[in-house]
Amino acid sequence: MLGAGQASFRGQQIFEALYRHRIENLDAISTLPRNLRSQLEAEGWSVGMPRISQKFVSSDGTIRYLVELADGETVETVWMPEGDDGESGDGTEAGDESESGATANRFTRATICVSSQVGCAVNCRFCLTALLGVKRNLEAGEIVGQVAVVLRDRQVEPPIQRVNLVFMGMGEPFLNYENFMKAARLLVEGVGIPESRMTVSTAGIVPRIYDFGAEPVRPKLAISLNGSNDELRAAVMPLNRKWNLSDLMEAARKFPLRARERLTFEYVLLAGVNDSPAQARELRELVRGVRAKVNLIALNPGAELPYQTPEKQSVLEFQEILVRAGVPAFVRKPRGRDIYAACGQLKRTIDIAPAPAVP
Numbered sequence: 001m002l003g004a005g006q007a008s009f010r011g012q013q014i015f016e017a018l019y020r021h022r023i024e025n026l027d028a029i030s031t032l033p034r035n036l037r038s039q040l041e042a043e044g045w046s047v048g049m050p051r052i053s054q055k056f057v058s059s060d061g062t063i064r065y066l067v068e069l070a071d072g073e074t075v076e077t078v079w080m081p082e083g084d085d086g087e088s089g090d091g092t093e094a095g096d097e098s099e100s101g102a103t104a105n106r107f108t109r110a111t112i113c114v115s116s117q118v119g120c121a122v123n124c125r126f127c128l129t130a131l132l133g134v135k136r137n138l139e140a141g142e143i144v145g146q147v148a149v150v151l152r153d154r155q156v157e158p159p160i161q162r163v164n165l166v167f168m169g170m171g172e173p174f175l176n177y178e179n180f181m182k183a184a185r186l187l188v189e190g191v192g193i194p195e196s197r198m199t200v201s202t203a204g205i206v207p208r209i210y211d212f213g214a215e216p217v218r219p220k221l222a223i224s225l226n227g228s229n230d231e232l233r234a235a236v237m238p239l240n241r242k243w244n245l246s247d248l249m250e251a252a253r254k255f256p257l258r259a260r261e262r263l264t265f266e267y268v269l270l271a272g273v274n275d276s277p278a279q280a281r282e283l284r285e286l287v288r289g290v291r292a293k294v295n296l297i298a299l300n301p302g303a304e305l306p307y308q309t310p311e312k313q314s315v316l317e318f319q320e321i322l323v324r325a326g327v328p329a330f331v332r333k334p335r336g337r338d339i340y341a342a343c344g345q346l347k348r349t350i351d352i353a354p355a356p357a358v359p
């Protein structure tokens, strides 16, 4: 705005119109004088949001959105009313919330799972997104845009409360680090979602974990482990050959946690592969001494995957071994499995029955 010969507060007005009020065209920014709006338009400026191209609704209330970007590429964004217990025990307000109690906004708390890339290059063997390969990085505006369109669709108006964000959708955020961080800052300062309500999950891009720890504004960190030793982890996540468990755990131990904050380790349980009691004990030793909790996720089924979902009993036994040793461990609820919205299932599946209208 200064460059256009305007007062600097005009820039603030545009920022608020875009991110707080989610205005979709320049002409609707009523805080700007009409002639300035026309001038910006004449100069070729435009504003806008991604488009919801399809919407799939699960019997558990989860909604999977197929979000179309300006170039026609699509990513997936998931709305989980009542969350998936991913925040449990992480020491923050978001983790402390209970699920009971009605509110004016029709949800007690909700979690939005956001994508950071079109597809993914990391190739975790248990993940359907990996089958897509990576097409491109998302820009910061496209990452924020997913949150904005879902909030608008769910009629969540500012001030935004009880909404948590997890950057665990399609893509590896730390392979699109600059755009991801810019988006996180915009979400905090513009959209108004506190950083303590955001969690980013990495498959273990070790150098970026150090960079992330030095950021003045940052979400909480989750590290996807999925194997209790190098051989096992490399079989499930080939990335482990580049950054092995000793590199990764050193970065985890050195990660500067804030007061009350805990690191999260995610562990997808694959029947007969990494879910035995011996592996639980190995995991227990691996995370010993880190201020962390473990989120256990029973594999979500996918026809093209070479793994099976474990029995409930073995998931509970695995959890019990960790808890008995004083490691907080939580079993994440699968959300939206019937619509391919659960962890590791995001691959833009559209050949299922169209979603019924959501009130």
Ligand code: SF4
Pocket (backbone or CB within 6 Å): 120, 121, 122, 123, 124, 127, 128, 129, 130, 169, 170, 171, 172, 203, 344
């Ligand atoms: S689990 Fe995450 S990092 Fe791994 S392939 Fe899937 S989207 Fe990529």
